[in-house]
Amino acid sequence: MGLKGFVEGGVASVVAGCSTHPLDLIKVRMQLQGETSTFSHQLRPAFAFSSSTAAATSIHLPPPPPPRLGPISLAFRIVHSEGLPALFSGVSATVLRQTLYSTTRMGLYDLFKQRWTDPETKTMHLTKKIAAGLIAGGIGAAIGNPADVAMVRMQADGRLPQAQRRNYKSVFDAITRISKQEGAASLWRGSSLTVNRAMIVTASQLATYDQIKEGILERALMEDGMGTHVAASFAAGVVAAVASNPVDVIKTRVMNMKVEPGKALPYNGAIDCLMKTVRREGFRALYKGFLPTVSRQGPFTVVLFVTLEQVRKVLKEF
Template identity: 45%
Template sequence: MGATLFVQPLDLVKNRMQLSSVGEKTKAYKSSLDVIIKIVRNEGITTLYNGLSAGLLRQATYTTTRLGVYSTLFERFVGKQGRQPTFINKCAIGITAGAVGAFIGTPAELALIRMTGDGSLPAAERRGYTNVFNALIRITREEGILTLWRGCLPTIGRAMVVNAAQLATYSQAKQTLLNSGYLKDGIGCHFVASMISGLATTAASMPVDIIKTRLQNMKVIDGKPEFNGALDIFMKVLRNEGFFSLWKGFTPYYARLGPHTVLTFILLEQMNKAYFKYRGIDSVPQL
C-alpha cells in the first residue's frame, strides 16, 4: 500500500487523459507532462493526490485479495507432492485470482475514477467527494448500492487480461532470457522479464481500461445514461476519437504498472523459493 503514495499521481494523470476529449479527435493534452503542468497550474499541486484514500482502499481490497487467492490456489495445486503446474495451470490460477480481486475491489475503483476525474468536470457538475468513504456512502444513497459495481464486468475483464498477460509474457520473457545465457535465474533476470511483461500487459489491457474508466465516471441525466454499455463506449471511441485513442494515458499507465509488475514478480519469486525450501522440496516450480 505504501507504493500507492508514489503512483497515485500517475493514476490521476492516466484517468484525466482517458476522460479527456470524449467524442473529439482533438487532444486536450499533448502529453503526460502537459497534464501535470495544467493540473498544478489550475488546481494546485495537492490535486495530484486527489483520490488517495480510494487508491489505498483499492490496494487493500483488490491487491490483497488477488495475491491471497493466487497463493492459496497455487499451494493447493502444487500439494504435498510438489508437482509442477503447467503454463495453462498458472494462467488459470492468475485469471481466477484477478477476477475475484477485481469484483471485491470494484467499489473502491469506482470511487477512485470519480475522485481523480472530478477536477476535469465543469464546476457545477463536480461531485466533490471528500474521501473514499464519503464517496461510497453518497453513491449508495444517491444512485443505489448496485452502482458501486458499475463497470464491474470491464473491471474483471481488465484484471483477467492483466493477470493472463503478466504471467504469459513474464514466463516467456524469463525463459528466453535464461536460454540466451546472458542472465542467470536471479533478481536481474526477474527484473528484466518483469519490465518486458509490464510493457506487454499495458498494451493488452489499456483498451479495456479506458472503457472501464468512462463507464464508471459517466453521469445519468434525466434518467438517461451517458453511454449504453461497454460496447457503446468502444464504438464511440473508435468512431469519434480514432483507434489509437484506446491507448490514451499509455505512459502514466506503464509508469505505474511497470514497477508494480517488477515488485510483484520479484516478491513472488523469492516467496516461492522460500516456501519450497521450507517444505523441503528441491524442485521449485517456475513462475
C-alpha cells in the same frame, strides 16, 4: 501457508499502488480527454434570417474540441491549476482498492501455484499460470469494484468545472454518497469491464513474470536477485499494459459518467461506450493514455514484484 500469500501480495500491492498513483491519475485524465466534446460533434445548423431579406446568412458549428495534452503537459496543467497534492487525488481509494482487489488476486494466484505446480519440476505450465491469473483476477476485481469506481471518480474530479465537481472527502465518503444518490448497485457499475480488465492484467502480468523469471534462471542468465526481478517484472508490466488498455479506457469512461435524474445516460453499457468511442474518436482512442499506462504499469509491476520478493524473504520463517 495460504494466508501468507495474501499478506505478502497485499503489502506489495499497497506499496506499488501508492508509489505510482500520480501516473495512474494522469492515465485516467488522458483516457477522458475528448469525451465531453464528442457529444456535441453532430452538426447543429442554425440559420440566421435577416428581417429584410429572410435569407440564411450563416451556419453555426460547435466549437472545436480542446487540444489533447500529452502526459507531461497534462501533469504540469494539473499541478498549475489544482496544486501538487492533486496528483494524489483518490489515493485513499487506491489503498482500499489494492487492499481488496490486489490482495485477493495475489493471494489466490499463490494458492493456485501451490496446488498446480509440478512436484518434480517445481514449475507450473504456462497455460495453468494463465488460467490461475484469469480466475484470481476476476474474483479480485469483483470484490474491489466499489473502490475502483470511487478511485476513478476522485481522480477525474479535478478536470470538471468547480460547480460540477463531486468533491468526495475520502473513499468512504465517495462510496457512501454514490450509494445514497445512485443506489448501491452503481458501485458495481462497469464491473464486467473491471473483471475483464483484471483477468487480462493478472493473467498477463503474473504469468509473464513467472515465465520470464523461470526462463532467466533456467538459462543461468542472471542469479535469483534484484536484476532478475526487475527485468521479469518490467516485461510483465509492458505486456499487461498492451493487453489491457482498450478495456481500461472503456471502464474509465463508464465508471466516470455522470448520472442525472431525468436525463439519458451518456452510455448504455460497455458495448455502447465502445461503439460511441470508436465512432466519434477513432480506434486509436482505445489506446488513449497508453504512454502513462506503460509508464505506470511498468514501475507498478517492478515495485510490486521487487517488494513482494523482499516481503517473502522477511516472512520466510513464518
